[in-house]
Amino acid sequence: MPIRTVADLRAHIALATKVELSTIPPYLCAMYSIEDQQSEAARLIASVVVEEMLHVALTTNLLLAVGGEPDFGPGVVPTYPDFLAHHKPPLRLELRRCSVDLIRDTFMTIERPQAAGAIPEDDDFETLGQFYAALEVALADLDAEHPLFADPQPHRQLADPSFYSPVTFDAADSGGLMLIDDLTSAREALEVIIHQGEGVGTERWADPRHLELTHFHKFAQIAEGLVAIGPVLPVMANPKTDRFPAELRPVSDLFNALYGLVYLTMGDIFSGTVDQGARIGRLYALMSQCMTPTGSYLASQPVTDAETAGPTFEVYALGAEPWITAFGLAAAAAEQH
Incomplete structure (x- = not known):
């Protein structure tokens, strides 16, 4: 569905939150299956989960800023197995034990960076970066037509920077919580999500000082054998x-x-x-x-x-x-x- 109206924009921002939330259980299941929860592999996955929660907060702030209403009711809780919403080609999300294949074929596909110059995609998307780029375009276009941020609901946003602290493998200057009340801050929030998660092109780093890898490159450390997964518990696939x-x-x-x-x-x-x-x-x-x-x-x-x-x-x-x-x-x- 193209983004032509404010209602369309709010629906797409809500979709962004849904997508971020849907990645967390597969990541956590893989992490829980690693016997040594203090291993580098387990802590790398944990660092990704922490930032996914940050991205949930930022997309929710954005939704509030443009007059939307967030929904965290039972109806939005993802189920597994299922497909990552609007991803093309279809990408199946499952709850599985950690393995190189899972990291490479699923987690790195979720976090795959957009190519430099890739076209923004507001409906079915090849990369999350292209979807977020489409949100940036729509925000600018619709704000030019009429003020999008007339009532950004600051009292409801999670904007106090002290409420978020980076964990091991993350860097403070890769981005954190912020108040979104205009187009500039909206763009800044989306850029945090893109650069921490997928990055752009061949960029490996999420922060200016090159202390934090993007999610894609964190997972690549495991897939390429630079970080060993270690012993893994034989967790059943998609348990019920x-x-x-x-x-x-x-x-x-x-x-x-x-x-x-x-x-x-x-x-x-x-x-x-x-x-x-x-x-x-x-x-x-x-x-x-x-x-x-x-x-x-x-x-x-x-x-x-x-x-x-x-x-x-x-x-x-x-x-x-x-x-x-x-x-x-x-x-x-x-x-x-």
């Missing part, structure tokens, strides 16, 4: 909770509840009605202190003689009291594990 032994399902339910709370917390962060600092702390804790150990535990648990379970990233019905539900699931899982 109902395929697990009964005693393991409470752990899977807990993981999926935690994943649901991540979306709930992101919705809160951009609502304009809560203390963003407290919610950011909660988001970090959910992902690093709760999801990571639970996902890694699932990846270590045998379901057959040849395979282990793994994180399923399924929607779990949290009900009217989501945190109480999650605490109950944690207690049930702890009884057996």
